[in-house]
Amino acid sequence: MSTEQVPGRGSEDVTGAAAEAPGPVRAGRTSAAGSALEKSLRILEAVAAPGGPHRLTDVMTAAAVPKSSTFRILAALAEQGFVRAEGDGRYGTGPRLHGLSALVRAAEPAGVDEVLRELRRETGQTVHLALHTGETITYVRKLEADQPFRTASRVGTRMPLHTTAIGKSVLALLPPEEVRALVASAGLPRRTPRTLTTAAELEAELAAVRARGFAVDDEENEPSIRCAGVAVPGPDGRPLGGVSVTTVTFLVSRQEAEGYAPALRAAAKALAPLL
Amino acid sequence: MSTEQVPGRGSEDVTGAAAEAPGPVRAGRTSAAGSALEKSLRILEAVAAPGGPHRLTDVMTAAAVPKSSTFRILAALAEQGFVRAEGDGRYGTGPRLHGLSALVRAAEPAGVDEVLRELRRETGQTVHLALHTGETITYVRKLEADQPFRTASRVGTRMPLHTTAIGKSVLALLPPEEVRALVASAGLPRRTPRTLTTAAELEAELAAVRARGFAVDDEENEPSIRCAGVAVPGPDGRPLGGVSVTTVTFLVSRQEAEGYAPALRAAAKALAPLL
DNA sequence: CGATGTGTTCCACGTAGTGGAACGAGGTAT
């Protein structure tokens, strides 16, 4: 292993697109994970990832793209103005990406923050809105609780589906075969001692979620953090994402957290037509 | 010409990437305008453009990409979750794009709004921040004046370089050869009776801009709208974008508008290390 | 009911992207 190439699986990176098959591409992939576009987009996301300008190697591991390809694509993206090549070998977000971001922001449905503010008012807790993005959810909005308790989450970061309240509420609305496919490709990596790591546990949990109409993450994603979440369905019934209330275990009991369910359901219902 | 293909030049679309040569690609292009990535990115921008979900044809014209290619790329982007294919043939921004946008937003330097707010406080007028994005500038931030006078501009929209105060202040900092190249490829389309439409006029104007250190758009972009703008240079001296103060002609004289120059220069100077 | 528009599918062609390997610079431990 002289010249390092793309690593099999990147340590404990949340982003990890974890290729399941080690060898060359299996024949009939559901959606071959290797077109130029897909690589470029993953790289774009990796560049925009939290934590300042990133080095080539980091981008390459995060995006799971071979080094030379990463380099070439980064150069192309830089030429297009979507990433900025700093003097040293680091890359940051480019002006055209900021422009696109502004564009997207402007296109975002109004009234969303309204609903989230109301939810925070009712609960007094930190409130999250996340979207379902493939094998992960992506936090797109966060309203901090009045209490100065830091919650580590940041807007823009991605989290697994099976460890978060929003993720589980999303999974609960997905057809079982799709859940199985997701589990097969992303696995059920452990994040805390309480993370559900077997398909059986997860299935039982999802049934429970469906039964009571909301999901609870009881220190399954982050120690000392307990969340309650409800999915937001799109017009076709498929879950687009979800809202959640985040609490610290030593301040809010599980019962109290579950008490937020009505407010969460109301928020999700209000958000459905907006998303 | 039965089945319509990509149009030579798209009416009066601001986006227009206007291919100069009508025939097949000229041999030695400075930076060939046709890689898969570039097309995809243009399409992505077109989809995110203001005005709800767009139809395939609109996207294809805005991005200047052949119809079948547009369709294929849109399908790919949709599969990746970057665009959402509505039931009918329309396409909107997808969840993963919103996630990316949130990511970019989070990565955006803090303190920018601070500076812009101060500029608005000093001038009492609508304030814009735009980034230089190729043949256009893209508004990324806008602070409305206290006065309830609607200015049509929207965050995310693009404007020509030669008709706007920010655009001209950017051009003034660009090497002359680059200005000539931009003029050659984008032209100098007229937007109002006062728009500068000849290379000679523009060059003289840019010299004046350089002399006095700020640019003025005197109803050259929009009737009844007068702006003053200053470029924000990057670490290498190249202009990244600019700030401007927007006024209505019947309330603010040209002299008054020019009086905002010191505040604008201060804002630009403060923004330079942040962008 | 033809005419014009749309979104979608097909396919032969060749360009444009691919990724393994080698290179050289900078850094850090030996």
Added chain:
DNA sequence: ATACCTCGTTCCACTACGTGGAACACATCG
């Protein structure tokens, strides 16, 4: 100083991938 990393960058032969013109199906309109 020397050996050994790891990083960013360049090169190149192979072929997969994207290409865009044309044909198709379905609307809407006059």
